[in-house]
Amino acid sequence: MATDISKIHEKSPWQDITPGNQIYGAGTSKDFMTGEWRTQTPVLDAEKCTQCLLCTPVCPDSCIPVKDMKREDFDLEHCKGCGICAKACPFGAISMREGQ
């Protein structure tokens, strides 16, 4: 039986943690909300953004979705707040705000 990854989070009781932390089933990382690890949050200034898309490939968690050659807002359910996108942006369009 596949693991219901949505039941495994920072508030789960020990009984819900699978034995050996094993995860059954594939493609489960999209259901694992790593956004709750975040202590800093990226904020996009749309006016400064030139849609150069340099931020998208550097995100380790694929949290900057692109549609029709334009980036959309951050996927904050998975963004861990690492700040790499803010460093990569040549136009200062991404800033890091303290907190979730």
Added chain:
Amino acid sequence: MGIRERLSGNEAVAYAIKQINPDVMPAFPITPSTEIPQYVAGYIANGEIDTEFIPVESEHSSMSATLGASAAGARALTATSSCGMALMWEELYVAASNRLPVVLALVNRALSGPININCDHSDSMGARDSGWIQIYAENNQEAYDNFLQAYRIAEHKDVRLPVMICQDGFITSHAVENIELIEDDKVKAFVGEYNPENYLLNAEQPMAVGPYATSPYYMETKKGQREAMINAKDVILEVGREFGAMSGRSYGFYEGYQLEDADYVMVIIGSAAGTAKDAVDILRDAGKKVGILKVRVFRPFPAKELALALQNAKAIAIMDRAESFSGEGGPLGTELTTALFHAKSTAKVVNYFYGLGGRDFRVENAEAVFEEIASKDNIEPYQYIGLRQ
């Protein structure tokens, strides 16, 4: 009726492995356990079993490969001693936390340093907190019998923990004794096939093994391990009873020898229990009410059961074959004393260290321990047997 044979402890365990025919055995040689993979490799070369033998470059690798094979879905094992086990230290904890039901044939030998190849329990006792089940043998028969029970305990769905089957280096591993082996078909029926519900080679259901656990997950994972260890207690007893029904030799957490009415009890692990039993026979003939409690299962530690078995003892000698340098007592000494404290025991307790690095432990040594705890009131509670001073 089984098959009467005479085998060394290493031969007996290798024979058990042959009868189980596990899927994968990675191993690296180290005295005194070397013969186990050597004999198994012989069985494989002769076509008697189809176990995949993996020669590796170290014990770090032998345990890593064992864990990899187990995660893939195989019934896997390895063998080692002393510093070999020390080199697998990292993987010991990984085996337990990943809940991989592997078996380690451990032949107890003193850890370096100073370098020494003889028996004590410093290797396995050092690993007592690694999350492995630990079962100890007094003699070749028990080493064989314990090994046949290991996978039934490890693979049980409520347990899923690695199991270490320990025997004393040279004393048990290399001494040839009479032994009663069980017929192949009975062993196969008893041990059964390993059919894990989930395994890495299952194409129908991919899985992840050993993911990173951040601090909000680590403690809950440890609690899960602890529950499995507690669950193992019932499983160990059930498997021991079932083994008894098959072979005539039942097993529990401990063996009592003249224990029931004993005023003065020695608690001991491994081959030295046999020596101590001779001392009990001599002292019983002289009318002394002495007995032995031989601990078979050290992990999970059967604290309540041992305290209950010792409730009528006036004085208890707890025998440790490993120093822990706490300055207060050894592994068995401190844990059993804790158990006695919680059971509100008022017995006099003395923690003796014996047999370190293979130092002889003789019948007269055991007699002297009984004499001391029976006759003196103010005994140094933490002392060595046979120390020159």
